[in-house]
Amino acid sequence: xxxxxxxxxxxxxxxxxxxxxxxxxxxxxxxxxxxxxxxxxxxxxxxxxxxxxxxxxxxxxxxxxxxxxxxxxxxxxxxxxxxxxxxxxxxxxxxxxxxxxxxxxxxxxxxxxxxxxxxxxxxxxxxxxxxxxxxxxxxxxxxxxxxxxxxxxxxxxxxxxxxxxxxxxxxxxxxxxxxxxxxxxxxxxxxxxxxxxxxxxxxxxxxxxxxxxxxxxxxxxxxxxxxxxxxxxxxxxxxxxxxxxxxxxxxxxxxxxxxxxxxxxxxxxxxxxxxxxxxxxxxxxxxxxxxxxxxxxxxxxxxxxxxxxxxxxxxxxxxxxxx
Amino acid sequence: xxxxxxxxxxxxxxxxxxxxxxxxxxxxxxxxxxxxxxxxxxxxxxxxxxxxxxxxxxxxxxxxxxxxxxxxxxxxxxxxxxxxxxxxxxxxxxxxxxxxxxxxxxxxxxxxxxxxxxxxxxxxxxxxxxxxxxxxxxxxxxxxxxxxxxxxxxxxxxxxxxxxxxxxxxxxxxxxxxxxxxxxxxxxxxxxxxxxxxxxxxxxxxxxxxxxxxxxxxxxxxxxxxxxxxxxxxxxxxxxxxxxxxxxxxxxxxxxxxxxxxxxxxxxxxxxxxxxxxxxxxxxxxxxxxxxxxxxxxxxxxxxxxxxxxxxxxxxxxxxxxxxxxxxxxxxxxxxxxxxxxxxxxxxxxxxxxxxxxxxxxxxxxxxx
Numbered sequence: 001x002x003x004x005x006x007x008x009x010x011x012x013x014x015x016x017x018x019x020x021x022x023x024x025x026x027x028x029x030x031x032x033x034x035x036x037x038x039x040x041x042x043x044x045x046x047x048x049x050x051x052x053x054x055x056x057x058x059x060x061x062x063x064x065x066x067x068x069x070x071x072x073x074x075x076x077x078x079x080x081x082x083x084x085x086x087x088x089x090x091x092x093x094x095x096x097x098x099x100x101x102x103x104x105x106x107x108x109x110x111x112x113x114x115x116x117x118x119x120x121x122x123x124x125x126x127x128x129x130x131x132x133x134x135x136x137x138x139x140x141x142x143x144x145x146x147x148x149x150x151x152x153x154x155x156x157x158x159x160x161x162x163x164x165x166x167x168x169x170x171x172x173x174x175x176x177x178x179x180x181x182x183x184x185x186x187x188x189x190x191x192x193x194x195x196x197x198x199x200x201x202x203x204x205x206x207x208x209x210x211x212x213x214x215x216x217x218x219x220x221x222x223x224x225x226x227x228x229x230x231x232x233x234x235x236x237x238x239x240x241x242x243x244x245x246x247x248x249x250x251x252x253x254x255x256x257x258x259x260x261x262x263x264x265x266x267x268x269x270x271x272x273x274x275x276x277x278x279x280x281x282x283x284x285x286x287x288x289x290x291x292x293x294x295x296x297x298x299x300x301x302x303x304x305x306x307x308x309x310x311x312x313x314x315x316x317x318x319x320x321x322x323x
Numbered sequence: 324x325x326x327x328x329x330x331x332x333x334x335x336x337x338x339x340x341x342x343x344x345x346x347x348x349x350x351x352x353x354x355x356x357x358x359x360x361x362x363x364x365x366x367x368x369x370x371x372x373x374x375x376x377x378x379x380x381x382x383x384x385x386x387x388x389x390x391x392x393x394x395x396x397x398x399x400x401x402x403x404x405x406x407x408x409x410x411x412x413x414x415x416x417x418x419x420x421x422x423x424x425x426x427x428x429x430x431x432x433x434x435x436x437x438x439x440x441x442x443x444x445x446x447x448x449x450x451x452x453x454x455x456x457x458x459x460x461x462x463x464x465x466x467x468x469x470x471x472x473x474x475x476x477x478x479x480x481x482x483x484x485x486x487x488x489x490x491x492x493x494x495x496x497x498x499x500x501x502x503x504x505x506x507x508x509x510x511x512x513x514x515x516x517x518x519x520x521x522x523x524x525x526x527x528x529x530x531x532x533x534x535x536x537x538x539x540x541x542x543x544x545x546x547x548x549x550x551x552x553x554x555x556x557x558x559x560x561x562x563x564x565x566x567x568x569x570x571x572x573x574x575x576x577x578x579x580x581x582x583x584x585x586x587x588x589x590x591x592x593x594x595x596x597x598x599x600x601x602x603x604x605x606x607x608x609x610x611x612x613x614x615x616x617x618x619x620x621x622x623x624x625x626x627x628x629x630x631x632x633x634x635x636x637x638x639x640x641x642x643x644x645x646x647x648x649x650x651x652x653x654x655x656x657x658x659x660x661x662x663x664x665x666x667x668x669x670x671x672x673x674x675x676x677x678x679x680x681x682x683x684x685x686x687x688x689x690x691x692x
Contacts, residue, residue, distance in 0.1 A: 093619065100665060101659055104662060299465070
């Protein structure tokens with residue numbers, strides 16, 4: 001029973017660590033499925049986290065923070081979109097630029113306003129997204145196993161977490177069951193065919209880039225207004241790149257993206273849990289070994305040793321209308 | 324959509340457009356400084372005085388520039404083969420391990436041959452760590468951008484483990500190796516100039532600078548004066564055509580990433596062997612990423628890279644002074660400038676091309692009456 005409780009705890013923190021990955025991964029999925037490669041997720045996550053915390057601090061409202069965070073990341077996304085779609089830029093270069101500017105600018109502005117080395121002041125509970133207790137969580141709680149799972153894993157998360165989980169089926173439905181989704185996937189595979197059908201490649205890609213901005217903005221806001229209660233420079237700490245790895249690992253599909261992000265979140269939780277613990281027969285596992293597993297797994301997958309990750313065919317290639 | 328315009332004259336292509344792009348990045352940086360309530364002109368003055376005002380400032384500026392020449396060359400050589408190596412940071416980090424292992428465990432080597440071997444070890448480790456993504460790109464079609472990003476984090480985790488759990492001096496708090504012997508140090512200029520009676524203030528500026536200049540010359544010779552360089556450029560321009568020319572793109576990809584990783588090792592030579600004289604955590608400090616900005620700004624040409632590296636050296640050294648004088652303009656400002664340079668000189672490099680072409684065309688076709 002004690003082991004079970006430990007597992008519930010690790011899974012619980014795995015979910016909390018997985019939520020920003022899920023949102024950022026879905027964001028990347030929308031963008032890359034339309035043919036716009038986005039390695040700027042990391043920078044945009046920081047942008048969302050900073051704008052969210054800054055506006056929540058100034059207004060005292062988590063919701064205004066959320067709107068500001070999302071608005072800021074949509075602007076960042078549109079810069080990347082303008083470079084990638086209209087300027088036919090190298091999308092890797094553009095993404096790198098977004099990462100650098102976001103990394104510097106968030107810390108710079110935070111430091112200029114609050115003079116705490118870039119950190120924003122601690123937010124009160126009223127300006128955060130707090131845990132929601134689902135109905136019957138308390139009364140169900142004592143029921144063995146099922147009750148514990150309901151109470152500790154399903155109930156007790158904040159609204160952004162529930163939104164993240166809802167956005168997975170929504171993304172699946174929009175991409176695979178609507179006309180917009182079909183066209184969007186087509187534009188990432190063969191934009192010339194979409195263009196021939198009289199549909200705007202540019203419009204679809206801008207649409208995808210804006211959706212990407214909204215989703216990655218939510219992941220940033222989650223970092224500063226749900227997981228922590230402040231913004232701190234570099235607080236995304238590579239999560240944007242892990243989300244990118246998860247996207248590759250999930251082969252650019254929504255449901256596998258959810259599973260991969262939860263797995264990577266779980267690994268992160270496990271690494272923290274196993275810090276300094278001597279395991280029977282194995283001894284202490286270096287935390288770094290578990291922490292680098294997402295990256296190693298992704299490289300192994302990319303190398304084609306466990307299946308093959310094939311990106312959308314037109315991803316990274318600017319569309320030139322007249323040839 | 325767009326009416327055809329005459330191609331730009333060569334001088335506009337090589338000098339004017341890049342200058343406009345970089346100027347745009349700096350003008351926007353100026354507005355950022357203005358927005359946080361400081362005077363950009365005053366900031367520029369403090370920055371330039373701090374970086375070039377005295378010999379000490381110049382020493383630090385050139386020390387930083389040395390690192391940036393190496394990382395800029397490492398990124399640029401891959402550009403020529405059409406590859407984007409974001410992994411210079413990780414490759415330089417591993418190169419530091421090579422340098423440290425040689426310096427610590429090959430102490431029996433006679434005199435200064437130790438530092439030569441340590442430099443070679445740095446290049447070797449950097450190249451080896453770059454070889455894996457290079458091989459995966461060449462033979463297994465794994466995108467080098469994604470694999471090198473992953474490898475940066477793998478390098479960080481590996482080095483964290485090694486420094487904290489394996490190489491650390493027992494009983495020491497800091498995660499660092501013991502200090503190297505003096506024969507594993509690249510001599511600093513103030514030491515070299517003292518016997519000649521020249522007073523140079525104590526700065527980390529060391530002989531790696533000359534090594535960096537030599538590397539720049541070697542890259543220039545390689546890319547534009549050798550068969551291999553021709554093959555690298557051909558693969559970069561058109562891999563399919565290269566195959567018809569009897570060139571193996573896979574082989575060129577692997578060779579180019581090896582060279583790139585070895586050049587990345589120069590960062591470790593400058594910082595670890597030239598200044599720290601022990602291996603420390605995170606010594607690369609994001610300088611591998613500065614290489615991307617330097618390579619783009621220098622248009623992947625060694626001369627451009629040297630100039631861009633010195634400019635970034637000025638920014639880093641002057642930025643330290645600036646952060647000291649004006650706490651509001653923290654070092655993060657330099658990262659913002661760096662990002663804006665990548666944005667305007669890289670991603671948006673063609674944005675000003677059409678306006679400039681229109682302007683030039685108007686000037687030549689409509690002489691004033």
